[in-house]
Every structure is written in C-alpha cells, then in structure tokens.
Amino acid sequence: xxxxxxxxxxxxxxxxxxxxxxxxxxxxxxxxxxxxxxxxxxxxxxxxxxxxxxxxxxxxxxxxxxxxxxxxxxxxxxxxxxxxxxxxxxxxxxxxxxxxxxxxxxxxxxxxxxxxxxxxxxxxxxxxxxxxxxxxxxxxxxxxxxxxxxxxxxxxxxxxxxxxx
Numbered sequence: 001x002x003x004x005x006x007x008x009x010x011x012x013x014x015x016x017x018x019x020x021x022x023x024x025x026x027x028x029x030x031x032x033x034x035x036x037x038x039x040x041x042x043x044x045x046x047x048x049x050x051x052x053x054x055x056x057x058x059x060x061x062x063x064x065x066x067x068x069x070x071x072x073x074x075x076x077x078x079x080x081x082x083x084x085x086x087x088x089x090x091x092x093x094x095x096x097x098x099x100x101x102x103x104x105x106x107x108x109x110x111x112x113x114x115x116x117x118x119x120x121x122x123x124x125x126x127x128x129x130x131x132x133x134x135x136x137x138x139x140x141x142x143x144x145x146x147x148x149x150x151x152x153x154x155x156x157x158x159x160x161x162x163x164x165x
Contacts, residue, residue: 044070044121049140053133062128070121077114 044067045053055063077083088107095103122141126134 043067044118044125045137046140049137052136052140053129055133059128059133063125066121066124070118073117073121074114077117081110081113083111083114 088111092104092107095107126137129137
C-alpha cells in the first residue's frame with residue numbers, strides 16, 4: 001500500500017516537472033499588434049485634447065479658424081511636395097518592420113516641413129489659452145512625445161515653463 005502511494009506521488013511529481021519544463025521552453029507570446037493609428041497630421045489637435053481643454057465659445061471659434069487654416073496650408077504643402085500620406089505611412093511601416101533606420105530617417109525628414117507647419121499653428125493656439133489650458137496642452141503634447149519615443153526629428157522638446165517666483 002505504501003509502495004503504491006510512493007509510486008503515485010513520484011508519477012505526479014514527474015508529470016508536474018514535465019509540465020513545468022514545457023512551460024519554460026515555450027517561446028514568449030507575440031506582442032499585441034499595433035492598433036492602426038489615425039493620421040496625425042489631419043487635425044491640429046486630437047479631439048480628446050480639445051475636450052480636455054474645455055474651450056470657451058470664443059476660444060473654440062479661434063481654434064476652428066486656426067484648424068481650418070492649418071488644413072488648407074497642410075493640403076497646399078502636400079500638393080507642393082507631392083506628399084502622399086498613405087504611401088508614406090506604408091513605406092514607414094515596411095521600414096519599421098525591416099528595422100531600416102536610414103529609410104525611417106529619410107521619411108521623417110521628408111515631412112519635417114509639414115511638422116513645422118503644424119507646430120506653428122499649435123503655437124498660435126497656445127497663445128490664446130489660459131495658463132491652466134496651456135499646462136493641459138503641454139501635458140497632452142508630452143504624452144504624445146512619450147508614446148512615440150521622445151523628442152525626435154521634426155520637433156524638439158519645448159523648454160520647461162518658467163518657475164514661479
């Protein structure tokens with residue numbers, strides 16, 4: 001009887017060890033697929049950021065005017081530079097998948113003018129905001145920088161706001 005219990009325990013121990021060994025030999029799970037990102041240059045500011053800013057009717061009118069101007073100027077820049085966002089997005093995806101940093105840099109440099117245009121319009125929006133709204137905007141922009149990996153081509157991290165005296 002004791003012998004049967006010992007054999008059963010040994011079989012259980014061997015089975016558990018084999019199961020544990022198989023678990024550790026399995027390759028790590030694949031990272032989740034990237035969700036498709038909305039084209040970043042279609043809006044001056046993303047809708048969630050606008051909601052967070054809680055613009056007054058006057059500020060909203062000013063923002064709408066600037067956003068319309070940005071869309072018009074961005075469309076002109078794309079036409080003048082023969083820039084197809086869908087084609088560039090696909091080329092960027094392929095370069096990223098291949099780890100081709102030279103192509104990634106080339107494609108990023110290619111859209112620097114558009115990024116500079118957007119930054120100039122964001123600066124105009126920033127000028128019309130309250131200090132509290134500016135802080136919220138900076139937090140949202142910093143979050144976006146963090147999501148893309150920090151400062152990079154086409155933009156720099158803005159200097160920190162002046163310390164209160």
